[in-house]
Amino acid sequence: MSRILELDSVTMQFGGVVAVNDLSMHVDEGEIVALIGPNGAGKTTAFNCITGVYEPTNGAILYKGNAIIQNHPSGKMKRLYAGLEPDKFSSSKVLNPTPDKITKLGIARTFQNIRLFRSMTVFDNVLTAMHMRMNAGIFSDVFRISHAEEARMREETEVLLRRQSLWELRDELATSLPYGKQRRLEIARALATKPQLLLLDEPAAGMNPQETQELASFIHEIKDEYSLTVLMIEHHMDLVMRISDRIYVLDFGSLIAEGTPKEVQSDQRVIDAYLGVAENV
Amino acid sequence: MDREKRNHFIRLFVAIAAVYGIVLVLEMTLRPTNMLFTVLKKGAIYSLVAVSVNLLNGFTGLFSLGQAGFMLVGAYTYAILTMPVAVKASDRVYRYYDCIVGFDTGVFVGLIAAGLAAALFAFLIGLPVLRLKSDYLAIATLGFAEIIRAVFQWDVLGPLTNGANLLREFKDLSRITFPFTDIPVPQTFFVFTVCGICILLIVLLINSSYGRAFKAIRDDEVAAEAMGINLFVHKELSFVISSFFAGVSGALLAMFQYTVQAQQFRSMLTYEILLIVVIGGIGSISGSCIASFLYIALSEWWLRGLDMGTFLGIHAENIFRSGFRRLVFSVIIMVIVLFFSRGLMGDKELSWARTSAWLRRTFRKREAV
Numbered sequence: 063m064s065r066i067l068e069l070d071s072v073t074m075q076f077g078g079v080v081a082v083n084d085l086s087m088h089v090d091e092g093e094i095v096a097l098i099g100p101n102g103a104g105k106t107t108a109f110n111c112i113t114g115v116y117e118p119t120n121g122a123i124l125y126k127g128n129a130i131i132q133n134h135p136s137g138k139m140k141r142l143y144a145g146l147e148p149d150k151f152s153s154s155k156v157l158n159p160t161p162d163k164i165t166k167l168g169i170a171r172t173f174q175n176i177r178l179f180r181s182m183t184v185f186d187n188v189l190t191a192m193h194m195r196m197n198a199g200i201f202s203d204v205f206r207i208s209h210a211e212e213a214r215m216r217e218e219t220e221v222l223l224r225r226q227s228l229w230e231l232r233d234e235l236a237t238s239l240p241y242g243k244q245r246r247l248e249i250a251r252a253l254a255t256k257p258q259l260l261l262l263d264e265p266a267a268g269m270n271p272q273e274t275q276e277l278a279s280f281i282h283e284i285k286d287e288y289s290l291t292v293l294m295i296e297h298h299m300d301l302v303m304r305i306s307d308r309i310y311v312l313d314f315g316s317l318i319a320e321g322t323p324k325e326v327q328s329d330q331r332v333i334d335a336y337l338g339v340a341e342n343v
Numbered sequence: 344m345d346r347e348k349r350n351h352f353i354r355l356f357v358a359i360a361a362v363y364g365i366v367l368v369l370e371m372t373l374r375p376t377n378m379l380f381t382v383l384k385k386g387a388i389y390s391l392v393a394v395s396v397n398l399l400n401g402f403t404g405l406f407s408l409g410q411a412g413f414m415l416v417g418a419y420t421y422a423i424l425t426m427p428v429a430v431k432a433s434d435r436v437y438r439y440y441d442c443i444v445g446f447d448t449g450v451f452v453g454l455i456a457a458g459l460a461a462a463l464f465a466f467l468i469g470l471p472v473l474r475l476k477s478d479y480l481a482i483a484t485l486g487f488a489e490i491i492r493a494v495f496q497w498d499v500l501g502p503l504t505n506g507a508n509l510l511r512e513f514k515d516l517s518r519i520t521f522p523f524t525d526i527p528v529p530q531t532f533f534v535f536t537v538c539g540i541c542i543l544l545i546v547l548l549i550n551s552s553y554g555r556a557f558k559a560i561r562d563d564e565v566a567a568e569a570m571g572i573n574l575f576v577h578k579e580l581s582f583v584i585s586s587f588f589a590g591v592s593g594a595l596l597a598m599f600q601y602t603v604q605a606q607q608f609r610s611m612l613t614y615e616i617l618l619i620v621v622i623g624g625i626g627s628i629s630g631s632c633i634a635s636f637l638y639i640a641l642s643e644w645w646l647r648g649l650d651m652g653t654f655l656g657i658h659a660e661n662i663f664r665s666g667f668r669r670l671v672f673s674v675i676i677m678v679i680v681l682f683f684s685r686g687l688m689g690d691k692e693l694s695w696a697r698t699s700a701w702l703r704r705t706f707r708k709r710e711a712v
Contacts, residue, residue: 113569115565160568160573160574161565161568161569162568162569162570162571162572162573162574163573165568165569165570165571166571170569171569173565173566173569177563177565177566177569178563178566179558179559179562179563179566179567180562180563181558181561181562181626181690182555182558182559182562186555189552189555190555190556190558190559190567190570190572191570191571192552193552193553193555193556193559193570193571193572194570194571194572195571196552198552200548200551200553200580203551203552203553204544204547204548204551204553205547206547206551212551212552215552251570252570254570255570255571
């Protein structure tokens with residue numbers, strides 16, 4: 063199994079706040095990996111670093127062995143950061159891709175607070191995500207010379223929506239769907255970009271146990287069907303423990319534990335982080 | 344489904360053909376000095392600008408206030424290009440300068456060039472400006488529009504732009520003929536045709552995949568970017584295309600007014616257009632068109648009596664003095680904004696189903712009363 067994603071001592075600093083501190087982790091192809099931790103542990107920040115929303119203060123992110131994001135030796139954050147190995151990356155080339163380039167590489171994501179296209183229908187939401195893979199230029203698109211491509215995109219959208227059992231709702235406004243379906247639509251939209259690595263940010267947030275159950279099997283199904291690798295942030299422990307192959311635990315920006323669900327569950331530091339430590343007065 | 348779609352297209356086509364037919368018939372029968380034609384021509388030109396603003400503000404979510412500047416570029420480009428060489432060489436227009444443009448082009452080339460020149464300016468201005476968001480973008484574009492106006496009045500550019508003086512005697516509406524003949528083209532019909540084609544192109548764009556990408560950016564920039572849509576490229580595209588059509592409409596406005604002067608393209612013009620877009624409904628093409636005809640008809644025709652002493656048969660020279668029209672006009676706009684807070688059309692388009700439903704509703708209300 064080859065490494066699909068690797069984080070090498072990634073640090074993200076906002077002024078004096080270290081949101082992610084020296085995080086190194088990796089995801090192998092075909093795995094389901096979970097990133098867990100208490101609120102404010104820096105999980106979503108790590109996601110935002112991977113997807114290019116933030117420029118990490120230090121460290122590198124590798125996708126399929128190639129560095130896609132590296133630290134900014136000249137960035138203003140760098141001066142604030144001394145780090146463990148401050149000179150490790152400074153000689154390398156600065157890469158600073160925007161989120162759309164990361165998505166084009168094959169990393170798709172969903173959002174913690176659902177971000178669907180508000181004014182569009184369910185169908186158009188997924189169809190819009192296909193725009194990225196379109197070959198036609200704007201002229202052939204406007205004059206409908208590329209209508210075959212448009213038809214193909216519509217077909218693919220139909221297949222995807224039928225697969226996610228959202229086809230009956232295709233003409234509904236995306237934001238008028240119930241919460242669980244909106245999450246499902248967000249995943250469908252992410253799949254429309256044909257990703258190899260899918261990042262799910264709290265996919266089960268706000269779902270009841272029944273829906274969470276369905277989600278677990280759903281993630282497994284799409285993983286096999288689209289041969290995906292999944293990295294997810296999740297708070298529902300039963301879901302995490304059931305479907306993930308490996309788990310990373312973050313607390314206050316630092317990695318405190320990693321391993322299989324069993325190992326993590328019995329780790330004293332994880333228990334402390336979640337339940338708190340009794341203070342010796 | 345398909346049949347319904349085809350019927351829809353046929354009805355749409357018939358409706359549009361009917362509008363053009365009526366315009367042509369009116370032009371054949373009524374006297375050309377009739378106020379109606381002024382309203383129709385100016386309304387059509389304003390429709391085109393309003394729709395181009397709508398593409399930017401309503402569909403891409405970029406709040407830009409630079410439209411007057413791009414119209415100015417279009418108007419000047421058109422005027423300079425289509426002015427006959429004989430006029431350029433004489434003292435009639437370029438009195439203080441020697442014109443350096445030694446050729447002239449036809450109307451069609453002039454219109455396209457006007458659009459392209461405005462698009463080029465937009466491309467260059469967009470490079471720095473489109474990295475800004477919301478209000479900051481509005482201020483920056485407004486600033487650039489004013490800079491363009493100042494530069495075009497600059498003395499040093501006199502041999503090209505005639506400084507701050509008027510440009511005239513170019514191929515305005517009264518001078519266009521059918522190609523290879525001397526038969527004049529019906530003026531209103533010409534304006535309607537050019538504006539109609541341009542608006543059709545914008546509608547095609549909005550309903551294409553790129554149009555969906557624009558709407559995605561408007562709805563949620565972060566999500567759009569995460570779906571692989573390059574924000575900068577798409578914003579720049581929308582900005583350049585919108586400015587292209589603003590340039591064409593600027594050229595049409597020059598043709599309609601017979602003269603071009605940088606003074607005419609103050610930021611007031613942008614606000615007028617913005618007002619039309621807001622009244623028509625941000626995100627509605629048909630709303631923009633309806634609103635611009637209404638706006639022009641009100642300000643140029645129906646409320647004219649308020650400035651001239653007699654309105655609706657009431658003769659009161661003390662009240663209906665020059666300037667009173669603006670007051671009444673402001674009140675009307677306030678009423679519209681209060682009662683139609685999302686504009687006349689919201690973000691919906693005019694359609695048969697909606698019109699008939701609206702008619703039925705109002706009729707039922709009347710019966711109940």
